[in-house]
Amino acid sequence: MMKNLIPDNPPFKLINILYKKEFILFMVFLSIIIINSNISPYFLDLYNLIDSTFLFSEKAIIALSMTFVIIARQIDLSVASIIAVSSCVLGYTTSVGFDTYLVISFTLLSGILCGAFNGLIITRFAIPSIIVTIGTMSLFRGLAYSFLEDQYYNKFPKFVVSLGSDYLFGYIPYAFLTFIIMSLIFAFILHRTIIGKRIYSIGNNPDSAQYTGIDVDRYTFILFTLNGLFSAVAAIFLSGRLSSVRPNIAFGWELEIITMVVLGGVYIYGGSGSILGVVISIFILGMLSFGLGLLNVPGVGIIIFTGLLLILSIGFPSFVKYFRSKNE
């Protein structure tokens, strides 16, 4: 009998949980909640908390598919610009007078096309994704600018507006609901299916993944296409919520989305990370900016804080290591 030779997963021990990144992140999350609720009496109010999810749900949706992209050792800086393109398509198709379902299909299609364009150039010409998406970041944003110029759209189908601003059963915002359902599906795909295992192995070593028979290019292409699709989904929620689309919509979001992913313990050069970590880090950042907002810290303060948090969260372990090696 060849039983229990090498277990797939190490045996469960309570003490191991304490060393997990997700556990540390969760502790950070709890301490933010405790500090916030001590500082401001308005923080622990159910309606306030529910409304605060509007601040991050759209970004969170893209962050989930970005997690896949980063685990597969790629990066996509063009997501915010894809939002701009898709929002323009949404506004345009509405103004032309299409039916709601056509409007939504065209919007999603535009996201898919933008993502597929990224994927095509990256895989077809074997160019690093960072430089390709720097290019498409200004190409897509530029298309939105040249299409809209200094105009804006403020008419959207009723359905889109209610998606962006209404609640299911009066409590759960649709964008937040979408994010929760998506995170369950994404966690299942990443951690429980062969597709997830393959994405990890592509991220760990693309060459060896190729040799084991994984079509790396196909995976890369599909991941970028998905990222485009979910950028379009976020664009629908965002346009519905803002009820106004200008070409500079979602400007600078790529940074915040990458921060969400990287803070959640996903290694920027691929191969490791979990959806749970990303979800916790999304809540950390969401509650943080909500709390700082309650304290009247301006948006710029939050931007500086996010940037610092990003660099320090990655740099801190090497910082400790560096000083230990100096002392020895």
Next chain:
Amino acid sequence: MIKKIITSRDFILFAIIVFGVVVVGIANPFFVKPSSLSDVLTDTSILIILALSQMLVILIRAIDLSVASNLALSGMLISLLSTIYPELPVIFFILLSCSIGTFLGVLNGVSIAILKVPFIVTTLGTLSIYRGLIYFVSDGKQVYSSEFSEDFLALIHYKFLSLSFLFWIAVAVFILMYILLNHTRFGRNLYSLGGNPDAAKYIGINENKYIILAYSLSGFFAGLCGYLWVARYSVASTQIAIGFELTVISACVVGGISVMGGVGTVIGCTLGALLIGFIRNALPAVDISQFWQLAISGAIILIAIIINTKTEQRKEKTIMVE
């Protein structure tokens, strides 16, 4: 020999620029008047300086996305100082701007080399931190032209051989970079670090030192451009040079600097910046809306990078023999 020059990348770029100037000149004769051409050169000078300093970073397989924010922060700090102490000599402000820029560049370098935070995370982070700090120090206000002292702005309008001061600074930076990259150990080591980091480490090149040096030089020139930008447009605001880092990177990529590291020439980089500068100035001359500019520079980055990759795959321009 002649065939080699004609088929070289730099020559083709040069030919494209000349051809473009002639075509635009036929469409709009005003564009090719010496005074307008000298304006184009003046307009492109800052881009040339920043592209050449970005080149140092790209050579070692990294990118500095924070240059525009660095430029804006140094520019804002010296502008605020000049409104308080207008009597200080302008050279003091220039040196101060350069030192602030260098300091911000060193922070990037230390974060990447010592803290081992990947360059993309570091410079994306400092891109927003530095930009955010501008709001912080200036309270979101602008410094207008009337608030600067006359000396502060006078230097930039000084002309020599009917070309502007700004252009001569770019020429000086070009010569400096040419010597630095082609005739010093520092330059050769940068190329070898980018060409093959492992081999470079084995022959004893201190990678961390060069990362920090490259980023501090990139910061130094961003600081210099901070003064130049503020003095040229005589305004310092939170919004100056926003998104300019993409233009700088596209100039490098068009100039044939490989993002895979270790490949590229100073002349190519300068020509790349000139081509981008020419296109930016020519669009209004042939009646193309400014709203198209962003899309066109995005398309140019993509086309240039595809052409670069194609030529690299043929191993034509590798400077280091592996």
